[in-house]
Amino acid sequence: xxxxxxxxxxxxxxxxxxxxxxxxxxxxxxxxxxxxxxxxxxxxxxxxxxxxxxxxxxxxxxxxxxxxxxxxxxxxxxxxxxxxxxxxxxxxxxxxxxxxxxxxxxxxxxxxxxxxxxxxxxxx
Numbered sequence: 001x002x003x004x005x006x007x008x009x010x011x012x013x014x015x016x017x018x019x020x021x022x023x024x025x026x027x028x029x030x031x032x033x034x035x036x037x038x039x040x041x042x043x044x045x046x047x048x049x050x051x052x053x054x055x056x057x058x059x060x061x062x063x064x065x066x067x068x069x070x071x072x073x074x075x076x077x078x079x080x081x082x083x084x085x086x087x088x089x090x091x092x093x094x095x096x097x098x099x100x101x102x103x104x105x106x107x108x109x110x111x112x113x114x115x116x117x118x119x120x121x122x123x124x
Contacts, residue, residue: 001026001027002025002026002027002029002032002098002113003024003025003113004023004024004096004097004113004114004115005022005023005025005115005116006095006096006115006116006118007020007021007023008021009094009119009120010119010121011121011123012086012120012121012122012123013122013123014086014087014124015085016086016122017082017083017084017085017086018086018120019080019081019083020036020081020083020094020120021078021079021080022034022036022079022081022115023076023077023078024077024098029074030074031053031100032100032113033050033098033099033101033102033103033105034050034070034072034079034098035047035049035050035051035098035099035111036049036050036079036081036094036095036096036097037094037095037096037097038093038094038095039092039093039095039117040089040091040092040093043092045108046061047061047106047107047108048060048061048081048094049064049068049070049081050070050104051071051079051104052103052104053102054074055071055074057104058070058071058104059104059106067083067085068082068083069081069082069084070082079096081094081096083120086122087122088122088123090120090122091121091122092119092120093117093119093120094118094120095116096114096115097111097114098111098113099112100112
């Protein structure tokens with residue numbers, strides 16, 4: 001089992017940047033594929049970006065491609081989401097998640113463990 005704790009959220013103006021971090025504890029971090037999801041008020045949780053166990057494979061949602069970058073540091077048991085050129089529609093609670101499955105995972109149902117979330121608010 002793994003415990004996930006997100007940090008780095010906050011209030012930022014349109015066009016600004018934030019870097020989210022997700023620290024993992026418990027079972028070996030490098031044995032999990034990792035992902036970031038977000039949920040805006042009144043909307044379903046949606047996929048943002050995912051990364052494989054070694055960090056060599058990544059995938060991002062079309063809505064964030066070219067603006068958000070997912071990465072991981074297995075030595076630090078941490079996954080990151082660098083968010084640039086933020087837009088008001090990026091406002092949401094952002095969650096990191098861990099999956100026991102091989103490869104990059106984009107489906108919510110593929111993830112076994114979730115963090116508590118961190119709020120990102122983009123003001124216009």
